[in-house]
Amino acid sequence: MEKLIEQFSLGLFFWQFILFVGLIFLLKKFAWKPILDAVNEREEGIKNALLSAENAKKEMQNLKSDNEKLLAEARAERDAMMKEAREIKEKMINDAKVEAQTQGEKMIEQAKAAIESEKNAAMADLKNQVSSLSLSIAEKILKDELSNKEAQTKIVEKMLDEVKLN
Amino acid sequence: MVFSKKPLHFIIATLIAFLPLINFANPNTDTTAVEKQTVEAEAHTTEHNSEEPKDLKTEIKEFISHHLLDSYDFHLYSYKDDSGTENHIGFPLPVILWDNGLQVFSSSKFHHGEHAAESNGNFYRLFHGKIYKVGSAEEQIKLNEHGHAENVKPFDFSLTKNVFMMLVVSIIMFLLFTNLAKSYAKNGGIAKGAGRFFEPIILYIRDDIAIPNIGKNYKKYMSYLLTIFFFVWFLNLFGLTPLGVNVTGNIAVTACLALLTYLITTFTAKKDYWGHIFWMPGVPVPMKIILAPIELLGTIIKPFSLMIRLYANIVAGHVVLMSIIGLMFIFKNWLGSSLSFVLAFALSLLEILVAALQAYIFTMLSALYFGAANEEHHHDDAHH
Amino acid sequence: MTIPNIVGAGLIVIGAGLGIGKIGGSAMDAIARQPEASGKIQTAMLIAAALIEGIGFAALFAS
Numbered sequence: 117m118e119k120l121i122e123q124f125s126l127g128l129f130f131w132q133f134i135l136f137v138g139l140i141f142l143l144k145k146f147a148w149k150p151i152l153d154a155v156n157e158r159e160e161g162i163k164n165a166l167l168s169a170e171n172a173k174k175e176m177q178n179l180k181s182d183n184e185k186l187l188a189e190a191r192a193e194r195d196a197m198m199k200e201a202r203e204i205k206e207k208m209i210n211d212a213k214v215e216a217q218t219q220g221e222k223m224i225e226q227a228k229a230a231i232e233s234e235k236n237a238a239m240a241d242l243k244n245q246v247s248s249l250s251l252s253i254a255e256k257i258l259k260d261e262l263s264n265k266e267a268q269t270k271i272v273e274k275m276l277d278e279v280k281l282n
Numbered sequence: 283m284v285f286s287k288k289p290l291h292f293i294i295a296t297l298i299a300f301l302p303l304i305n306f307a308n309p310n311t312d313t314t315a316v317e318k319q320t321v322e323a324e325a326h327t328t329e330h331n332s333e334e335p336k337d338l339k340t341e342i343k344e345f346i347s348h349h350l351l352d353s354y355d356f357h358l359y360s361y362k363d364d365s366g367t368e369n370h371i372g373f374p375l376p377v378i379l380w381d382n383g384l385q386v387f388s389s390s391k392f393h394h395g396e397h398a399a400e401s402n403g404n405f406y407r408l409f410h411g412k413i414y415k416v417g418s419a420e421e422q423i424k425l426n427e428h429g430h431a432e433n434v435k436p437f438d439f440s441l442t443k444n445v446f447m448m449l450v451v452s453i454i455m456f457l458l459f460t461n462l463a464k465s466y467a468k469n470g471g472i473a474k475g476a477g478r479f480f481e482p483i484i485l486y487i488r489d490d491i492a493i494p495n496i497g498k499n500y501k502k503y504m505s506y507l508l509t510i511f512f513f514v515w516f517l518n519l520f521g522l523t524p525l526g527v528n529v530t531g532n533i534a535v536t537a538c539l540a541l542l543t544y545l546i547t548t549f550t551a552k553k554d555y556w557g558h559i560f561w562m563p564g565v566p567v568p569m570k571i572i573l574a575p576i577e578l579l580g581t582i583i584k585p586f587s588l589m590i591r592l593y594a595n596i597v598a599g600h601v602v603l604m605s606i607i608g609l610m611f612i613f614k615n616w617l618g619s620s621l622s623f624v625l626a627f628a629l630s631l632l633e634i635l636v637a638a639l640q641a642y643i644f645t646m647l648s649a650l651y652f653g654a655a656n657e658e659h660h661h662d663d664a665h666h
Numbered sequence: 667m668t669i670p671n672i673v674g675a676g677l678i679v680i681g682a683g684l685g686i687g688k689i690g691g692s693a694m695d696a697i698a699r700q701p702e703a704s705g706k707i708q709t710a711m712l713i714a715a716a717l718i719e720g721i722g723f724a725a726l727f728a729s
Contacts, residue, residue, distance in 0.1 A: 120533050124533050124534050124537065125534045128444055129538050136509070136513065143455065143508070143509050144509075146460045148509075152484075158466075158472075587724060594727065595719075595723075642712070646709070
């Protein structure tokens, strides 16, 4: 221990203190601060780059999924449209069918009615003609019959005969 | 060359088994060495600067202790030329003393401790790496019976080898990290060159030392933690180079670093920190009274252990490493010397690890103390 | 250095060595059990070892 104290040199201590403290401040100003700042900056840069790469990746993924979603939507829309079109087509066909049928039926009905009425008219006409004809015939016959008395009496007799028989 | 594990163990075990044989094979030299040492020690006390021939072991021992200490010139190596005069290669550093006014002169005036230096009519002499005042150019240092100098020590603010090395490391760090800071702006946020190596370390300190230990307030401590980590690490590594400047193995340096940690801990501490020291929540009142001084002492022991840990690790590493290198010259045979070379090599690798580890530990524990000072406890939760 | 100092230093080294060894061994066990937590375990181990080491060194210098 005494040897150590004897070895202790105040001058060396003094110079060491001045040199070392000076060195700390000089290096702090000219070396450590710029070095650490540069290193920090670089690390920040790397961190940011990594972060932005990660973000870009995420964005890409988002975009991709968006695209897929859009595509799926478009596909679904197309499908829906096609389905709708098909339905409309079927409906139109059906409608047309139904209408044609009703129209046809209606026409047949009308035709039938027309035929009936024509038939009735024709029948009535025929009846009238038949009746007038028969009247005129009867008139003519009567005229002929009543023109001679014998014949008339003969008929009356004959008719009376017939009644007696009955 | 590939060794399988077992033979390598076997070889090392054999070499270690042979070690005592080599060491004690010729005890005659050993005893003479001891004799010489005592003679040398006697000579030491009487005539310090005399150039008596030294025993190899003492020379190594002196070299190690000299290496561990600070010095006033930047000494690379010495050699003896043909005429026998010693030449020192290196360069002198300025000596700054406060002794009745500022005294500034070059350390070359000491002539490596052989002469007294003169400045404004005052004379100074080097003794065991310290400067002492002497009366005249011829006067020697007076020693007491323990071998300690009795002369006056002036206040010494010299730019010594360690201060010089700290300056160099500071400049290196400043250039290195300002360059790194600039390269971010130039290259769009990416480090270039040497910064590529240091940037992960900075991030490691931030993410694995500061944030887990301090929490969300870590930013204001970052400058200190980064500076102290790199400062200690670089100085530790420079200590391992052949220049061998043992800066962090110097108690004044580690004391200063530990003191800074203590000051920062104390001045940035929140109310809860002091609350835990003086009035520990969740314990009975008598225990609170007993715990307060212990906790208060703990706040001082913490930086003290920081200081001692760094100092002792580095010094121990240097001493062991240099002793093993010294063994190479003592053995002077192919088996022992090559073994100590291998050992020294392995130990150097270990020391490189320790250099980084100690810097890490110092930073880590500082962060831990800052974290304790910054913690906001939820006392209601603590009771459960 | 006197003999008691040396003996004391030896005791300190033995104690610190045992302590650090135990920490290291336990850390190895823990890593073997949970290899994914090895970083955290290493940090905790180093801190604990450093604390013991600090006390050991302090005692060594005091002796």
